Amino acid sequence: MIPEEGYGAPDKCCRTPRAARRPKRDEENCTDRVGLLGEPSIPIRSQAFSSTYSISPGHELGRGKFAVVRKCVEKETGKEFAAKFMRKRRKGQDCRMEIIHEIAVLELARGSPWVIKLHEVYETATEMILVLEYAAGGEIFNQCVAEREEAFKEKDVRRLMRQILEGVAFLHRHNIVHLDLKPQNVLLTSDCPLGDIKIVDFGLSRILNNNEELREIMGTPEYVAPEILSYEPISTATDMWSIGVLAYIMLTGTSPFLGDDKQQTFLNISQLNVTYNSEDFEDISDSAIDFIKALLIRKPEARASAVDCLQHPWLAQGDLPDPYASAMNSVQESNHVTPEEENREEEVTQASSPEPVTSIAEAEGQTVEEELIVMASYTLGQCRQTELEKQSESKATTKRFKFEEPIMQEIAGDFIF
Numbered sequence: 474m475i476p477e478e479g480y481g482a483p484d485k486c487c488r489t490p491r492a493a494r495r496p497k498r499d500e501e502n503c504t505d506r507v508g509l510l511g512e513p514s515i516p517i518r519s520q521a522f523s524s525t526y527s528i529s530p531g532h533e534l535g536r537g538k539f540a541v542v543r544k545c546v547e548k549e550t551g552k553e554f555a556a557k558f559m560r561k562r563r564k565g566q567d568c569r570m571e572i573i574h575e576i577a578v579l580e581l582a583r584g585s586p587w588v589i590k591l592h593e594v595y596e597t598a599t600e601m602i603l604v605l606e607y608a609a610g611g612e613i614f615n616q617c618v619a620e621r622e623e624a625f626k627e628k629d630v631r632r633l634m635r636q637i638l639e640g641v642a643f644l645h646r647h648n649i650v651h652l653d654l655k656p657q658n659v660l661l662t663s664d665c666p667l668g669d670i671k672i673v674d675f676g677l678s679r680i681l682n683n684n685e686e687l688r689e690i691m692g693t694p695e696y697v698a699p700e701i702l703s704y705e706p707i708s709t710a711t712d713m714w715s716i717g718v719l720a721y722i723m724l725t726g727t728s729p730f731l732g733d734d735k736q737q738t739f740l741n742i743s744q745l746n747v748t749y750n751s752e753d754f755e756d757i758s759d760s761a762i763d764f765i766k767a768l769l770i771r772k773p774e775a776r777a778s779a780v781d782c783l784q785h786p787w788l789a790q791g792d793l794p795d796p797y798a799s800a801m802n803s804v805q806e807s808n809h810v811t812p813e814e815e816n817r818e819e820e821v822t823q824a825s826s827p828e829p830v831t832s833i834a835e836a837e838g839q840t841v842e843e844e845l846i847v848m849a850s851y852t853l854g855q856c857r858q859t860e861l862e863k864q865s866e867s868k869a870t871t872k873r874f875k876f877e878e879p880i881m882q883e884i885a886g887d888f889i890f
Contacts, residue, residue, distance in 0.1 A: 508679030508687050509570060510577035515594055522595045522602050525549070526556065534611075535657075539563045540676075544607065554592055557603040571676070572601045578675045579603075581647055587640030589660070589673045608671045610661025617656050617722050627757060629667055630723045633659075634716075635788050636670045641716065642779035644672075645709040650687075652677040652707070654715040655696050656722060681708065694738050695728050699771050702739055710773035716782070717768025724761055725753040729769070745771055760787040 525548060532544035534555055545556040561569045579591040590606040616625050653674060662668030677691050687707045698714035721729045730741040747769055749762050764787040767777040
């Protein structure tokens with residue numbers, strides 16, 4: 474839910490060109506930020522959090538620079554929740570209004586089943602505590618880095634992506650952009666069996682206003698859209714780029730734009746250095762690749778919207794990827810018989826078996842389908858590596874995922890295009 478410190482600390486960046494330079498944090502007040510909502514209607518409780526909830530020992534769910542998420546239990550009901558403890562003062566700035574904005578967004582999004590539910594809010598002198606719905610399955614990040622049988626299958630990704638897109642479409646209808654969609658911010662209600670998704674962490678989210686342009690450098694390096702790096706206006710299409718990266722990672726287990734450092738990652742994004750090679754996508758359908766390509770487009774206006782994506786053929790299919798559905802059709806065509814042959818088969822069947830032909834055909838169809846589903850399962854491909862890197866499997870695993878804290882700072886000018 475919250476990026477861990479271990480995923481990397483922000484590097485020092487060069488100054489951006491004058492035209493693209495955003496105001497420094499100490500030159501602006503958190504309460505004056507564009508795109509923030511005002512006071513929510515949910516009551517903010519001042520009584521002691523510990524009087525109503527008990528923290529579950531050893532159940533820290535996530536930690537960042539300014540927040541920590543812990544599992545807790547409501548004493549009266551015994552229900553489990555996730556408590557997000559957020560510091561109100563950050564880098565010498567009073568950022569209470571940014572937390573208030575996150576609360577208001579969660580309140581506004583309560584109508585979507587795919588957004589985490591806000592239960593209660595508490596406030597102390599130094600922090601605010603958001604009591605949230607508990608998603609027992611944890612982050613989808615865990616399945617993204619899993620090996621073989623434990624990793625997502627394409628049919629799993631297809632189902633979860635539908636839910637993600639329905640949640641994002643709901644947000645966009647209400648002019649909310651998330652701006653930090655990634656595996657750590659998509660949770661599962663259960664991991665075995667594979668549950669449903671919950672979108673979390675709206676700390677970077679913003680409200681779009683038709684009368685006001687929104688330009689900010691924010692997001693997580695591997696997921697930021699090109700317009701973020703060039704300090705161009707943010708739109709709902711900015712989220713759609715991140716969904717394209719998310720789909721790529723969920724399907725292949727590799728990060729499409731990840732470089733050796735932040736600057737290389739930003740350069741890969743700006744130059745759209747992405748490949749759909751046969752190794753990473755060996756068992757992925759052409760329709761799934763087409764879905765990703767409809768999102769990883771430099772121009773925001775050319776990207777598919779969340780509603781467009783829900784109409785995409787890949788998400789409209791059944792459980793089998795295209796190649797295996799075609800294989801199923803071939804099997805059915807090879808079993809096609811003429812009316813004369815069908816009559817002869819019926820006579821033989823009636824004489825030799827009391828069961829109707831349709832029952833036998835259905836049974837055979839089920840057997841073939843089960844075999845094809847096994848064929849459709851895939852194993853994680855290796856990340857793109859140099860020959861030297863291929864000599865070390867542990868090094869490759871480290872390079873595949875290097876998620877960092879969200880960026881809220883200047884980007885090197887060399888990467889502004």
